[in-house]
Amino acid sequence: MTSTPDRTAQDPWPPLSAGLSNTHPALRYCWHPVARSADVADRPLRVLLLGEPWVLARLGPTGEVRAFADRCPHRQAPLSIGSVVMRPAWAATAPPEPALRCAYHGWCFGVDGRCVDIPALGVSTPAPGAPALAPGAPASAAASTAHIPPRATLRAAHRVAERHGMVFVCPTAPPPGLDDEAAATFDALQALPDIDEAGDPSFMPGDLPVMRANASAGLLADNFLDMAHFPFVHAATFGAEDPVVPAMHVERDATDPSRRWSFTATSEHPFSNREDPGVAQGIRALVQRRRVTYRVHAPFHLVLRLDFLDSGGSNVIGFFLQPETEDRCRIFSTIWRDDLGHDPGRMASAVDFEVKVIEEDLGIQEAYDVRALPLDPTVEVHTRADRTTLELRRMLSDVVAAVHAATVPARQHPGGAT
Ligand code: FES
Numbered sequence: 001m002t003s004t005p006d007r008t009a010q011d012p013w014p015p016l017s018a019g020l021s022n023t024h025p026a027l028r029y030c031w032h033p034v035a036r037s038a039d040v041a042d043r044p045l046r047v048l049l050l051g052e053p054w055v056l057a058r059l060g061p062t063g064e065v066r067a068f069a070d071r072c073p074h075r076q077a078p079l080s081i082g083s084v085v086m087r088p089a090w091a092a093t094a095p096p097e098p099a100l101r102c103a104y105h106g107w108c109f110g111v112d113g114r115c116v117d118i119p120a121l122g123v124s125t126p127a128p129g130a131p132a133l134a135p136g137a138p139a140s141a142a143a144s145t146a147h148i149p150p151r152a153t154l155r156a157a158h159r160v161a162e163r164h165g166m167v168f169v170c171p172t173a174p175p176p177g178l179d180d181e182a183a184a185t186f187d188a189l190q191a192l193p194d195i196d197e198a199g200d201p202s203f204m205p206g207d208l209p210v211m212r213a214n215a216s217a218g219l220l221a222d223n224f225l226d227m228a229h230f231p232f233v234h235a236a237t238f239g240a241e242d243p244v245v246p247a248m249h250v251e252r253d254a255t256d257p258s259r260r261w262s263f264t265a266t267s268e269h270p271f272s273n274r275e276d277p278g279v280a281q282g283i284r285a286l287v288q289r290r291r292v293t294y295r296v297h298a299p300f301h302l303v304l305r306l307d308f309l310d311s312g313g314s315n316v317i318g319f320f321l322q323p324e325t326e327d328r329c330r331i332f333s334t335i336w337r338d339d340l341g342h343d344p345g346r347m348a349s350a351v352d353f354e355v356k357v358i359e360e361d362l363g364i365q366e367a368y369d370v371r372a373l374p375l376d377p378t379v380e381v382h383t384r385a386d387r388t389t390l391e392l393r394r395m396l397s398d399v400v401a402a403v404h405a406a407t408v409p410a411r412q413h414p415g416g417a418t
């Protein structure tokens with residue numbers, strides 16, 4: 001890990017010693033889940049991300065989800081209390097398409113965030129690329145473009161994507177003029193990972209209800225990767241008889257700009273498979289082999305896959321965190337199972353079980369006074385059993401250093417984040 005000295009007084013970023021809070025500026029350049037796809041329907045939806053309100057709406061001819069700062073440029077009313085309307089026809093030949101209408105004075109905004117209608121001025125304007133005005137259209141329709149102030153444009157998120165039933169937002173674009181290596185670094189950071197099992201028909205998906213926690217997203221990610229707490233926090237659910245954490249093989253190539261922002265941690269170890277009916281039937285021994293694989297992408301996109309190597313079957317848990325405010329975040333979790341016979345009842349039980357497990361974790365996480373993941377490795381004490389969670393700190397510390405170096409002018413950090 002690169003060491004990052006604490007920053008100077010002129011540097012607007014928080015010092016390294018403050019850790020990774022839910023609103024840390026480096027997180028603006030990363031992907032975050034903000035909603036279930038199904039929750040973005042025919043009305044605008046307000047979400048909070050990194051302390052800032054955003055409005056989500058399905059706009060444009062295909063109803064793609066767009067994200068804008070939740071503030072109308074006219075008189076700053078929240079757009080999320082507005083509506084999605086079919087765009088007022090400006091010409092007979094223009095196809096209708098959904099637009100976001102402000103509740104206050106009715107301004108309408110199109111898929112690219114540009115204002116397309118100011119009712120108080122009388123007429124609307126063509127969408128970009130719209131066909132030419134039909135012969136005989138009122139001259140005022142063409143003339144009206146001039147009346148839309150250029151600044152009547154919403155601030156759009158850099159990227160929005162729907163993946164695995166969730167809407168992800170990456171709020172901020174990389175700064176212009178990056179050298180090749182820095183550009184590759186941002187490309188990799190802003191590549192939203194796929195989950196292979198989600199597209200595999202042998203796996204059945206089960207969404208947990210979205211949960212809200214008064215907690216740090218960084219510490220929740222840390223907790224998801226931590227195995228040493230199982231016997232103490234999860235005694236009432238899955239527990240673990242053996243408190244010893246198996247040796248984890250952690251793989252991350254911190255020197256390759258395209259691979260710096262992900263890592264895997266794996267282990268194959270014996271465990272007591274009490275849920276295997278084959279044990280009671282005498283077909284298999286109680287102690288069986290299990291493979292544990294964590295897949296992590298910065299900042300808080302985490303997947304755990306458990307493969308039961310003797311009894312068969314795989315259990316995949318996705319854990320995705322939305323840092324809402326300094327003190328609060330939401331947890332999106334989906335499980336994918338290939339061992340439930342596609343039975344909805346068994347999946348519902350599995351989902352309930354995972355909710356209980358997360359509630360047990362929140363008993364610890366919501367008790368923290370300081371809601372930030374430490375990035376300075378000397379702040380905490382690490383052991384061999386913390387290998388995976390130490391890598392999380394290293395990777396996120398590298399994210400902070402890389403984004404800082406690319407976005408904060410050098411004169412503001414003469415000591416430099418290296
Ligand atoms: S505040 Fe939105 S239209 Fe006036």
Ligand SMILES: [Fe+2]
Nearest residue numbers: 223233234361
């Ligand atoms: Fe846990």
